[in-house]
Amino acid sequence: MDASGLLFSGRVLTVLALVFCSAPACGWVLPDDTTRETLALLASSDEESRQQALATLAASREPRMLPFLEHYSQGAVFLWNTQVVVCTDLNQSPAPILDPVTLDPLKIDGAPVRVDVSELRDVAPSGRSERRAVADVIRQLEVWMPDLDKRLAAIQRFGDSRDPKFLDSLNELMNSDAPEKVIRKARENALLIRISGNIQDQTADERLIAINEIGDLCVARAVPVLNDILNNEKESQIHVACRGALATIENYQKxxxxxxxxxxxxxxxxxxxxxxxxxxxxxxxxxxxxxxxxxxxxxxxxxxxxxxxxxxxxxxxxxxxxxxxxxxxxxxxxxxxxxxxxxxxxxxxxxxxxxxxxxxxxxxxxxxxxxxxxxxxxxxxxxxxxxxxxxxxxxxxxxxxxxxxxxxxxxxxxxxxxxxxxxxxxxxxxxxxxxxxxxxxxxxxxxxxxxxxxxxxxxxxxxxxxxxxxxxxxxxxxxxxxxxxxxxxxxxxxxxxxxxxxxxxxxxxxxxNKILEPLNFGEGLMTMGLVIVITSWALGVAGSFRIDRKLGMMSLIPGSGPITPVFSPSVTPGIRTAATFYCIGCVSIFLSWSGGHLVEWFGHGSFVTAVDAMLTEPIRAIWAKVLILSCVVLFIQWRPLGLFPPRGRLADA
Amino acid sequence: MLLARRSSFVITLGFLLFSSGCGGNGGDSSPSATTPQEPAATESSTAAQPDGSDSAVAAARVTDDPIEAAYFGVYVWKAAVEKAGSFDIDKVREAAYGLEFDAPGGRKRMHDSNHHTYKPVYIGEILRDGQFKIVKEFNDGGLVEPDAYSSYLHPDGDVPSPTGGPVAGAEYPQPDVTDDSVKVGILHSLSGTMAISETSLKDVVSFAVDEINKSGGVLGRQIDLVIEDPASDWDLFAEKARKMITEDGVAVIFGCWTSVSRKSVLPVFEEYNHLLFYPVQYEGEELSLNVFYTAAPPNQQLVPAAQYMLDDGVKKFYLLGTDYVFPRTANKVLKAFLLAQGVPETNIIEEYTPFHHQDYQTIVQKVKDFAASGDACVLSTINGDSNVPFYKEFANQGLTSADCPIMAFSVAEDELRAMDVPPLVGHLACWNYFQSIASAENAAFVEGFQAYCQANGLK
Missing domain, CATH: 1.10.3470 (ABC transporter involved in vitamin B12 uptake, BtuC)
Structure with a gap:
C-alpha cells in the first residue's frame, strides 16, 4: 500500500471509530442537503476529495445511499451543470434525470427535467481500485440494512479483504442484536482477518486462539490463508495449530x-x-x-x-x-x-x-x-x-x-x-x-x-x-x-x-458425469471399473458367481430371502432398476470421497508409481464425456439384469 | 367424440397464443388483449423507422473489434487495389505493405512486411448497458507494433520465414474481372456453433461493399458479393474457398473466425496464391504471404491483458478455453509470459472444454475454490455459444467481478447482446476497438452499420 493509501485508511478508521461509538444499529437518515454536498465531492477531479466523500458515505449508514452507489459504480451518475444527478436511461434523448438522494425525477418549477445526453458528464469511478473502494462503501452500508442476503454477502466481502479496517465494524455487529446468522458470519469474517496477520499489534496468543476457532467453524475460505501461514511459520505453535485447523476444515469440506x-x-x-x-x-x-x-x-x-x-x-x-x-x-x-x-x-x-x-x-x-x-x-x-x-x-x-x-x-x-x-x-x-x-x-x-x-x-x-x-x-x-x-x-x-x-x-x-469430472484419472478409472464390475456381476458373467438373472444380484446376498420378492421382475422392474442404480451410485460416491486414499493405498507398487503421473491428471469436462459414453456403450451391449429392454413400435419392427 | 373436440380446442388456443406472442415484433400491429402498457413491447413495423428504434426486437445492432477489423479490411483491400491499379494478387499484396488508413477506431497502418496491423490496445470493463468502459490504453506512444511470432515463445528471435506466395513459373487462377464488375467472396459461418459471432462479420463486409459500390466502386467496377456458408464445419471452409477461387473467380476473400478454420483454408490460399483478409484476433505463430491479418496477434491482446491483471494485483490465473488451436496456443503464450513475470506455476491452472460445452457447474466451483484467496482471475478464451452458460453459471453461483474478474479474449459487445448483463458488470475484455470509442468517425460507422442492418432486415 502506498503512502496515500495508508493515510486514507487511517482517516477511514478515525471516521468509523467516531461513528461507531454513537451509532444506532439501524440506518440513519441524514439531511438531504448535507448528503448532496458530500455527493458533489464525488465529481471532483481531486482523488483525495473523492476518497473523503466515500469515507463520509461509508460512515453515514444512510439507506438511500445504497441505490445511489449502485448507480455510481455502474456508470449511471453524471454531472449536470454543477449538480450530481442519476440518469439510468441514456437511450432516450433528452433523457430524464433523477435526484441522487431521493431518486425521484429531478424537477424544476414542478416539471420533470429532461436533458440532452451531451450535457451530462460521466462521474463513474475510474479503475479497479476506485471501483473496489466504492464496493467497500456499499458493503459498509449494507451490513446495517435489513436485507439479510445482502448483509451476509457484504460481511463476507469484509473477510475476503482481510483488511483490519473492517474489524471494528464486525466486532460491533457481533455484539449487536442482529439475527444469529449475521452474528455467526461476522464472527467468521472477523476471525479471517485476525488470523491473516495483517493486524499490527497482535500477540501470538491472540492469533493462536483465532486459528483454533476458525478450525472449529470449518470455514473453507480459511484454507488458502492457513496454507500461507503454514509455509511462513515453520516451527511454532502457530504451525501446529494451523495443521489441526486445516485437517478439521478439509474433513468438513470433503x-x-x-x-x-x-x-x-x-x-x-x-x-x-x-x-x-x-x-x-x-x-x-x-x-x-x-x-x-x-x-x-x-x-x-x-x-x-x-x-x-x-x-x-x-x-x-x-x-x-x-x-x-x-x-x-x-x-x-x-x-x-x-x-x-x-x-x-x-x-x-x-x-x-x-x-x-x-x-x-x-x-x-x-x-x-x-x-x-x-x-x-x-x-x-x-x-x-x-x-x-x-x-x-x-x-x-x-x-x-x-x-x-x-x-x-x-x-x-x-x-x-x-x-x-x-x-x-x-x-x-x-x-x-x-x-x-x-x-x-x-x-x-x-x-x-x-x-x-x-x-x-x-x-x-x-x-x-x-x-x-x-x-x-x-x-x-x-x-x-x-x-x-x-x-x-x-x-x-x-x-x-x-x-x-x-x-x-x-x-x-x-x-x-458430475462425479467423474472433479476426479483425476486414477480415481475415475477406479470408479468406472467398479461400475462395470457391479453390472457384470449383476449380469452373472462372473462365472462361479452366476446368479439368477431374474432376481439379479439380490440372490447373492445371504438372508435376502424374505425381501427378494420385492425385487422380482413380476413386481416392478422400476424398483429393481432403482436398486441397481442405487448400488452403483453408492459405490461411486464412496469412491469419489475416498478415491484419493485408494490411489495412495495402491500407490506403493512400482508399476503404479510409473503411471502415477497419468493417473493424477485431472479428468475435466472433455474426458468425463468420453468416459461416460464408453460406459454407455458397455451398458447397452449387455443390458445387465435385463434392464430397460427396448419396447414399442421400433423394437417390434 | 369428446376427446377430439377438447383437443381441437386446445390446439386452437395454442395457435391464438402463439400468434399473439409473435405479434410483439412482427408485422401484425393489432394490439393483443393481454398486452400491458409497455411501449417498448408493442412497437411494431420496425423496418419503417430509420431512426434505430428497433426496441421491440433485441437491442440495436452493435459493433465490436472483429466487426471493425472486418470493415476496414475491405477498405485496405480497396486502397491497395487502387494503389496497384490492378486486381492482380501479387501487385495488391505489394501495395498493401505500409498502407496507412483511417479506420472507425482511429488511424492505423499495415506492417511493412509481416502482414499484420499496427493498432492501439484497450482494456474495457463491462457496463450495465452491454457496452465497455475503456479503463486502460496501451499504445507505446503511437500504435503497438504487431509480432506475428510471440517473443515469449521465440525468446531467441529465431522465427520461421513466411509461407506461401507465388512460385516462379506456376499458373494461378485469375480474378474474374469485367469492365464494370469484380467479384469478392465472404466466407463466414452463417450456421452452426460460430454463427453467433460470424454472422455479424458477413453483415459488416456487405455493409462496407455497399458503401464502396455507392461511391463508385473499386477502379470503376462495382463489387459483386459471393457469399458462402461453411456452417462452422472446418473442412467445408477449405472446400468453399476452393470453389470461390477456381469457379467464381473472386478477387479476394474476407472470412474465417476460428483459427482452425483459417488453418483449414490456408493450404488452399497458398496453393492458388490467393488473398484472404482475416479479421479476428488470434494466437499468432503464423505468417503467410496469402493472408492479411487485420486483428491482433498475441502481443496486441493477450500479453497486455495479462500485464493489466498483474498490475492490478492479481496473483493467480485460471486459463479457461474452448479446446482448439487458438486457446491452446494463446494459453501457451500467456503461460510463458506469466512464468517470465515470476508467477509460480502452481498459481496457473489451464483447462479446456469442448465446443458447445454447456454445463459449467464443476468448473465454476473449481474457479470458486481457486479464487477463495481473493487474488485470482480467469483469463477466458471460451469461444462460441459456451460463453452464455459459463457467464450465467458464474453469476448464479454468486461470483462477481470483485471476487474474481474474468478477462475475456473472445467476448465483445456483440456476444453480450445474448447475455444477462447486470451481473457481469466489471468483468473485462481486451480489444483494439470498442464501440464506446468517442470519435465522430466511430459514431458515423456505428450509425451507418445500424441503419444498413435495419434497412436490410439483418438481426
Whole structure:
C-alpha cells in the first residue's frame, strides 16, 4: 500500500471509530442537503476529495445511499451543470434525470427535467481500485440494512479483504442484536482477518486462539490463508495449530463437496431428463426417430423470448409474470408445431423409421432457418429475477436458484406424464393405439387424432425443456443441435419406450458425469471399473458367481430371502432398476470421497508409481464425456439384469 | 367424440397464443388483449423507422473489434487495389505493405512486411448497458507494433520465414474481372456453433461493399458479393474457398473466425496464391504471404491483458478455453509470459472444454475454490455459444467481478447482446476497438452499420 493509501485508511478508521461509538444499529437518515454536498465531492477531479466523500458515505449508514452507489459504480451518475444527478436511461434523448438522494425525477418549477445526453458528464469511478473502494462503501452500508442476503454477502466481502479496517465494524455487529446468522458470519469474517496477520499489534496468543476457532467453524475460505501461514511459520505453535485447523476444515469440506457433486449430478440429470422426456414419447412410444426434437425445444425457448418481449421484461424492470405465462405458452407453441409436423409429414411415414429420420431432419433445418431469418442469431433471454442467484443451504453449499427450479420442474413433468398415461382416458387411448393400432381402431378409437395428439404432447414437453433451458444457457436458432444427441443418448440408454428408463438413465448419466469430472484419472478409472464390475456381476458373467438373472444380484446376498420378492421382475422392474442404480451410485460416491486414499493405498507398487503421473491428471469436462459414453456403450451391449429392454413400435419392427 | 373436440380446442388456443406472442415484433400491429402498457413491447413495423428504434426486437445492432477489423479490411483491400491499379494478387499484396488508413477506431497502418496491423490496445470493463468502459490504453506512444511470432515463445528471435506466395513459373487462377464488375467472396459461418459471432462479420463486409459500390466502386467496377456458408464445419471452409477461387473467380476473400478454420483454408490460399483478409484476433505463430491479418496477434491482446491483471494485483490465473488451436496456443503464450513475470506455476491452472460445452457447474466451483484467496482471475478464451452458460453459471453461483474478474479474449459487445448483463458488470475484455470509442468517425460507422442492418432486415 502506498503512502496515500495508508493515510486514507487511517482517516477511514478515525471516521468509523467516531461513528461507531454513537451509532444506532439501524440506518440513519441524514439531511438531504448535507448528503448532496458530500455527493458533489464525488465529481471532483481531486482523488483525495473523492476518497473523503466515500469515507463520509461509508460512515453515514444512510439507506438511500445504497441505490445511489449502485448507480455510481455502474456508470449511471453524471454531472449536470454543477449538480450530481442519476440518469439510468441514456437511450432516450433528452433523457430524464433523477435526484441522487431521493431518486425521484429531478424537477424544476414542478416539471420533470429532461436533458440532452451531451450535457451530462460521466462521474463513474475510474479503475479497479476506485471501483473496489466504492464496493467497500456499499458493503459498509449494507451490513446495517435489513436485507439479510445482502448483509451476509457484504460481511463476507469484509473477510475476503482481510483488511483490519473492517474489524471494528464486525466486532460491533457481533455484539449487536442482529439475527444469529449475521452474528455467526461476522464472527467468521472477523476471525479471517485476525488470523491473516495483517493486524499490527497482535500477540501470538491472540492469533493462536483465532486459528483454533476458525478450525472449529470449518470455514473453507480459511484454507488458502492457513496454507500461507503454514509455509511462513515453520516451527511454532502457530504451525501446529494451523495443521489441526486445516485437517478439521478439509474433513468438513470433503463432505460438502460430496453433497455439491450430488446436487450437480441431479441438476445435470434433471436437464437431461427434461430434454429426453418428450423424445421418449415420440421415439419410444410412436417409433418416430424425430431429429427435429431439438428444434421443438428451440421453439419453446423462442416462445419464452416472445413472452419476455410481450411483458417488457428486462433486468432493470423485472416482470416475472412473463416467465409464468411462458410455461404454458412454450408448451403450446411447441405442441402446435409438433402437431402440424405430424399432420403434414410424419403421418405419412409411420413404419418407415429411416424415412421419417430424414424427413424430420429436413424439418429441423427448415425450422432453424425460419427462426434465424426472423430473429437473427443473437438474442438474449433475461432470466426472471426470482431465478437469478443462489441460496446457501449449508455453510459453503450453494444451490443456484435456476437449477433448483429445473429440478422441481423436471419432477413435475415426469409425474404429469406418468399421470397422463396411467390415469387419464387420453393416456389409455394413446397406450391402446401404440400397442395395437388395428385393435384400437376396431374399438372406435380415432387413431389418427391420437397419433397427432401423442406427437403434440411429446413436442410440447420439448418446448418446456426449451423454456427451462433459457435460465441456464443461450438461445440460438441451432441450440437444438447441441441437445439432440444427449436426448437420444438418454432415451436409448434408458431403453426405448420406457419412461422410468429415461428418468434413471438421465439421472445416472448426469450423476456419473458430475462425479467423474472433479476426479483425476486414477480415481475415475477406479470408479468406472467398479461400475462395470457391479453390472457384470449383476449380469452373472462372473462365472462361479452366476446368479439368477431374474432376481439379479439380490440372490447373492445371504438372508435376502424374505425381501427378494420385492425385487422380482413380476413386481416392478422400476424398483429393481432403482436398486441397481442405487448400488452403483453408492459405490461411486464412496469412491469419489475416498478415491484419493485408494490411489495412495495402491500407490506403493512400482508399476503404479510409473503411471502415477497419468493417473493424477485431472479428468475435466472433455474426458468425463468420453468416459461416460464408453460406459454407455458397455451398458447397452449387455443390458445387465435385463434392464430397460427396448419396447414399442421400433423394437417390434 | 369428446376427446377430439377438447383437443381441437386446445390446439386452437395454442395457435391464438402463439400468434399473439409473435405479434410483439412482427408485422401484425393489432394490439393483443393481454398486452400491458409497455411501449417498448408493442412497437411494431420496425423496418419503417430509420431512426434505430428497433426496441421491440433485441437491442440495436452493435459493433465490436472483429466487426471493425472486418470493415476496414475491405477498405485496405480497396486502397491497395487502387494503389496497384490492378486486381492482380501479387501487385495488391505489394501495395498493401505500409498502407496507412483511417479506420472507425482511429488511424492505423499495415506492417511493412509481416502482414499484420499496427493498432492501439484497450482494456474495457463491462457496463450495465452491454457496452465497455475503456479503463486502460496501451499504445507505446503511437500504435503497438504487431509480432506475428510471440517473443515469449521465440525468446531467441529465431522465427520461421513466411509461407506461401507465388512460385516462379506456376499458373494461378485469375480474378474474374469485367469492365464494370469484380467479384469478392465472404466466407463466414452463417450456421452452426460460430454463427453467433460470424454472422455479424458477413453483415459488416456487405455493409462496407455497399458503401464502396455507392461511391463508385473499386477502379470503376462495382463489387459483386459471393457469399458462402461453411456452417462452422472446418473442412467445408477449405472446400468453399476452393470453389470461390477456381469457379467464381473472386478477387479476394474476407472470412474465417476460428483459427482452425483459417488453418483449414490456408493450404488452399497458398496453393492458388490467393488473398484472404482475416479479421479476428488470434494466437499468432503464423505468417503467410496469402493472408492479411487485420486483428491482433498475441502481443496486441493477450500479453497486455495479462500485464493489466498483474498490475492490478492479481496473483493467480485460471486459463479457461474452448479446446482448439487458438486457446491452446494463446494459453501457451500467456503461460510463458506469466512464468517470465515470476508467477509460480502452481498459481496457473489451464483447462479446456469442448465446443458447445454447456454445463459449467464443476468448473465454476473449481474457479470458486481457486479464487477463495481473493487474488485470482480467469483469463477466458471460451469461444462460441459456451460463453452464455459459463457467464450465467458464474453469476448464479454468486461470483462477481470483485471476487474474481474474468478477462475475456473472445467476448465483445456483440456476444453480450445474448447475455444477462447486470451481473457481469466489471468483468473485462481486451480489444483494439470498442464501440464506446468517442470519435465522430466511430459514431458515423456505428450509425451507418445500424441503419444498413435495419434497412436490410439483418438481426
Amino acid at each position: 463432505k460438502v463437496r460430496l453433497l455439491q457433486n450430488i446436487f450437480n449430478g441431479l441438476s445435470l440429470g434433471s436437464i437431461l431428463i427434461l430434454m429426453a422426456l418428450g423424445l421418449s414419447i415420440i421415439f419410444g412410444q410412436m417409433g418416430v426417430i424425430n431429429m427435429a426434437h431439438g428444434e421443438l425445444m428451440m421453439v419453446g425457448a423462442y416462445a419464452t423470448y416472445e413472452m419476455q418481449l410481450l411483458f417488457g421484461h428486462t433486468p432493470e424492470t423485472p416482470t416475472n409474470l412473463y416467465y409464468i405465462v411462458a410455461f404454458p405458452v412454450s408448451f403450446l407453441a411447441a405442441a402446435v408445431v409438433g402437431f402440424l409436423m405430424e399432420r403434414l409429414v410424419v403421418r405419412h411415414l409411420y413404419g418407415r423409421p429411416l424415412d421419417s429420420l430424414l424427413a424430420t431432419w429436413g424439418i429441423s433445418l427448415v425450422l432453424i432457418q425460419c427462426v434465424r431469418v426472423k430473429y437473427g442469431d443473437n438474442i438474449g433471454v433475461n432470466s426472471p429475477s426470482m431465478l437469478v442467484g443462489s441460496f446457501e443451504v449449508l455453510q459453503d453449499l450453494v444451490i443456484p436458484r435456476n437449477r433448483a427450479f429445473i429440478l422441481v420442474l423436471c419432477g413435475f413433468c415426469v409425474l404429469s406424464v406418468h399421470a397422463l398415461f396411467r390415469y387419464t382416458r387420453a393416456g389409455l387411448l394413446i397406450r391402446a393405439t401404440v400397442q395395437g393400432r388395428e385393435t384400437a381402431s376396431g374399438h372406435g378409437v380415432n387413431t389418427r387424432l391420437i397419433d397427432g395428439l401423442t406427437f403434440a404432447v411429446g413436442s410440447g414437453l420439448a418446448g418446456i425443456a426449451g423454456f427451462a433451458w433459457t435460465t441456464v444457457g443461450g438461445v440460438t436458432p441451432d441450440m437444438g443441435q447441441n441437445h439432440i444427441v444427449d436426448s437420444f443418448l438418454v432415451v436409448v440408454t434408458g431403453g426405448v419406450g420406457k419412461l422410468a428408463g429415461a428418468v434413471f438413465a438421465g439421472l445416472g448419466i448426469g450423476s456419473l
